[in-house]
Amino acid sequence: MALTLLFLLNVGLLCSGAASPPNFVLLFADDLGFGDLGCYGHPTSLTPNLDRLAAGGLRFTDFYCTSPVCSPSRASLLTGRYQTRSGIYPGVLYPGSIGGLPLNETTIAEVLKPQGYATAAMGKWHLGFGANGMFLPTNQGFDQYLGIPYSHDMGPCWNLTCFPPDVKCFGLCDVGTVAVPLMYNKVIKEQPVNFLTLEKAYSDFATDFITTSAQKKQPFFLYYPSHHTHYPQYAGAAAAGKSLRGPYGDALLEFDNTIGNLLTTLEKTGVINNTLIFFTSDNGPELMRMSRGGIAGPLKCGKGTTYEGGMREPAIAYWPGVIRRGVTHEIASTLDILPTIANLAGAKLPEVMLDGADMTDILLNQGKSKKETMMFYPTDPSEMYSMFALRLGKYKAHFYTRGATHSGTTPDKDCPVFAVLKAHDPPLLFDLETDPSENYPISATQRPDLQELLKQIQKVKEQFEATMVFGESQISKGTDVNLEPCCNPQCSPKPSCCHC
Template sequence: MASCCLRAWSLWLLCSCAASPPNFVLLFADDLGFGDLGCYGHPSSLTPNLDRLAAAGLRLTDFYCTSPVCSPSRASLLTGRYQTRSGIYPGVLYPGSVGGLPLNETTIAEVLKPLGYATAAVGKWHLGLGANGTFLPTKQGFDHFLGIPYSHDMGPCQNLTCFPPDVKCFGVCDVGTVTVPLMYGEVIKQQPVNFPELESAYSDFAVDFITASAKNKQPFFLYYPSHHTHYPQYAGAGAAGRSLRGPFGDSLLEFDNTVGNLMTTLKKTGVINNTLVFFTADNGPELMRMSRGGNSGALKCGKGTTYEGGMREPAIAYWPGRIQPGVTHELASTLDILPTIASLAGATLPKVMLDGVDMTEILVKRGKSKREAMMFYPVDPSEKYGLFALRLGKYKAHFYTRGSSHSSTVPDQDCSVLTALKFHDPPLIFDVEADPSENYPLSLEERPDLQDVLKRIKAVKTQFEASMVFGESQISKGSDPNLRPCCNPECSPKPSCCHC
């Protein structure tokens, strides 16, 4: 009987999609912790729009990114493949980086383009710029792009205004390089970027894209990787000083306001019932910034580490009439977004080794996950060390642990940059359902049943690592100062003359 119902549901879904292909809005926050949203337990965060999405949609409690830093996490999200395959490691890409997401990798946008989808990216790209814009979104399947090609702290910010009327940015960011540019398509529109007005520009761009696509009756994919709440935080007049959490809370509120604008637009254009809205984040909070760095909630450590706080993220799926409100504890990942979107759209999957699985069963049927395990690579993965950790079911095994500068300042010394790489044999094993804080490693002597668990974990690890072919490291290709974007490329002296 259950199988008949499932077949009937699948048939109905396919017929519905054939008549009117679904739209997709993918929201991706930056350096946001598991405990930062009101709907995930923060007592003073002001995130009413995301909270409403969570209340009316499906909230995922066991959702993971693939890296505790930005570029590799974004590569995995858009390709459905671990960053080690595409070569987005070690660390992140910079303004003058020679490499970027290889053009032979297939993004979600490229999966949808053959089906006639309109595609747009707005916000933080951080997957490479390259010579003549080689790696920009417009070369990776996106029709439109408005945003910054890398992280917004990758330029001097000490003299820039982050909050109105003239509150300067907290910190200095990266000195000695060009100021951060805002690009429209492949052209620099503004340099340096005007932070207090940036989110308004993004919101207007995204609203216009949805409105135009709906008017043209064209299915669309909107990818909105926000800069919020990455350091340095910023916000415009609509959010500055309006939260209870200071600059961090204001930037989070501004992001939430844009989410509200997008939801209003989906309703006004009449496409909300045919649109999957999915929200998550790229990695955990940068705890070294203290109150300006976000919150991991009950999870251990944060950005830069392979503990839960570094890679377990809030996630919300919303689709009226298709996704029933509730909570799921099924295992899922950013890797699973590409195959899920492909399945719902009726698109052909890339003919490469994918690490993602289709989440449709979780989202629309509240069923079981097809994901058996989650792998944890450090910021600097290598074939020599392999996986740092692996989660199988409710158990997580740490083969290596290490702190990070991104997570220093918290009392837990395991998070500190001073805590060096340590090999564990046997691995540290935690029940992350009972102990999500990873405080209490389980004893193999007291729990002989864990020997079977460890045996299965090691078997999954061996099988996975045998399938892993490391792509050529794009970050190790180095940097060329001539590749740093300048709106006035013939000017002198650089970088100070790059101003428009």
């Protein structure tokens, strides 16, 4: 209670211009499973800085992303809207994709800019490149951007053997594929990017941004969607071979080291006590990669599926002196981050249909969530099938189930791509409090008391679907090789000449 009163006093001072607005650091891991962090129970993960955030902050047990693959999940995070509204479906964007996150969508950065915030993004964007870089972060509210505009496996040979000091890739899979670029704002700095030095570049960029903002006494928003721990993993000299989990663990350690550098910078500049740090992941682990794909802990399946393992994520909120350390079992999601940041910054919400809810009471009081529902869309949502599953309170109803290539190799027959689309009427029902692994469906015929619950679930589903207007699919616009980023656009022959 005392912390809440202190925060409310600060808000009052802020409104009168006597206190500084809070800063925000948003950390977004890639393909990280619910069971991959030490603070979530992994016995050998080396993540001391994330563990520090969890020990001193609020750890979520029931936090969700909105899609089990990258691009749509990122769109929802930044806009507070399901990807079906913005059109980031089906699947993900590619280097030559014609579409991208529509410029009329409002991102967290664009919400904060009118409040005088400095904004920066570094890392994996994956929301489009487009003609002349029209979909890059600097056109979406960010003052600065350093990073790779799409997934780092979208280079020659999928970058499976392109990480130095490995053998350089060669052969037919090189043909027709542009090398992965490192961009600063809209300018290509390296092509191909040097993955051994990439994380240091990010750390230096973040240090400069935070330090400059602190010196100017300007509030800031830093968004870091990391490439770690997406397959194929990489790590520089400071982390390679240093973990007990092989390449996956090394990549996770390198990500954690950067988080440690961020914390050090926040402390040195004296702004850490006025900064909310929020960490989560875009989707579940890519189980088809086995030990190099991450794990979902006790949850069912992983990336590509709408089971819990594909969409329930680790999440941590850290704000010294404001957020009490503890654990919350309230339902929350990436959709809630935009309205929460807007409230804390005193910013106006976008005048569009938002799907997120303000989490301030959860963060400051460990209070109740403003919502008790979560919708689960597949990688290829459509108006014909709509959502695949819905969570209401502790119950989850699956209207459709399907496996995915990303979740292959597991012994669970429901996870691989061979588990074809199956409709369930009545829906497949699970109690996630007693059965988070979704192993034991509840029979409504044996539990007459659940009939009313099923009616309520159906009502919530119908009410939500009545509000859902599918945006034009940006990914279905296709690709154009001429749009792929090239540091020497007039060179020939492409794409092999795109090196600098």
